Amino acid sequence: MTDYHSQIETEAARLAALAGDLSVPVPTCPGWTIAELITHVGQTHRWTVHMLRNRVQERVWSRQVPSGLAEGRSGDAAWLAAGAAELLEVLRETDPSMEVWTWGPDKRASWWPRRMLFELVVHRVDAELALGVDPEIPAGTAIDGIEEFLHNLPSAAWVTKSLTELGVEGATIHLHASDADGEWTITQGTAGKIEWARGHAKGDVAVQGPVSELLLLLYGRRSPDALTVHGDRALLERWLRAVDF
The missing domain is CATH 3.30.1050.10 (SCP2 sterol-binding domain)
Structure with missing residues (x-):
């Protein structure tokens, strides 16, 4: 069984390490800066925590979940790391077979770790490209990512x-x-x-x-x-x- 938890921990740390100058534009996410990228990822983590802790059975939009940020403020590396740590805690304590809402074909908690990994991988790449860093993705992770994409696409x-x-x-x-x-x-x-x-x-x-x-x-x-x-x-x-x- 793939250890998505450890991979999420690694990817979240890699992304947080890139969150230095938050004003850098992100060309692969037009209109965003690193600050907006970090805020999006951290809010997605908090949304996932909400969905799993509350065993939500119907769609709740991520913007409906409190971010812990003051009005008009963006997330930073510490805020991202705190949300990722909470996400990992919830993923590890949640029964993978628990029924819960997802936008994918699998309506169980086991859908979320894989989805959260590739949310992080792709946005870590966004930050690296914005900063002129050549991204690296292990072949096994990339293969799984392609199949996760195709599995959810329908x-x-x-x-x-x-x-x-x-x-x-x-x-x-x-x-x-x-x-x-x-x-x-x-x-x-x-x-x-x-x-x-x-x-x-x-x-x-x-x-x-x-x-x-x-x-x-x-x-x-x-x-x-x-x-x-x-x-x-x-x-x-x-x-x-x-x-x-």
């Missing part, structure tokens, strides 16, 4: 609506890791839903590159220009815009 209503409007039912996208044992084929289904499978296959478009770069491509943090693309590049670019989280 439940993201804001994405399925965009995919429906593309009109590309039946189109296939193949991802091929060049530095790890990872290949996936995504098939666009009806009503904006997708299906995906591991393994080698031929797609309408294929993308090859390091597995960490494939993960960042899915999250809109890398351009297809940074990878090798074969086939219908226009399809890939339209699809990526539609699945933007």
Whole structure:
């Protein structure tokens, strides 16, 4: 079983260490600075704590949960670290089988640690890119991140609506890791839903590159220009815009 708790602890510490100059703009999150990035992540942690502690069964928006910040103030490294510590405490004490609301397909507490890890990974990368640091993601983490993304995607209503409007039912996208044992084929289904499978296959478009770069491509943090693309590049670019989280 993957130790998401330890990975969350590591990623939260890495992000907090980047929260020095909070005024630095974050190009991958247009309109945000590091301060707003930190505030978003810390508020997400506090929202998750609220959902799990209260066994919430219906959607509660993160902005409805108290942040502990004064009106108009942004979070900093210490505030982020405090929220991450509380999150880890709650994750560790919560029965993974407990029923709780999620926006994904799995309505149990076990959904949250994996989701919180990749929320941290992607936003840690955002901060690193803003500061001119070349991000590193272990191959195993990146593989899990790709599959977590694809697993949750059919439940993201804001994405399925965009995919429906593309009109590309039946189109296939193949991802091929060049530095790890990872290949996936995504098939666009009806009503904006997708299906995906591991393994080698031929797609309408294929993308090859390091597995960490494939993960960042899915999250809109890398351009297809940074990878090798074969086939219908226009399809890939339209699809990526539609699945933007």
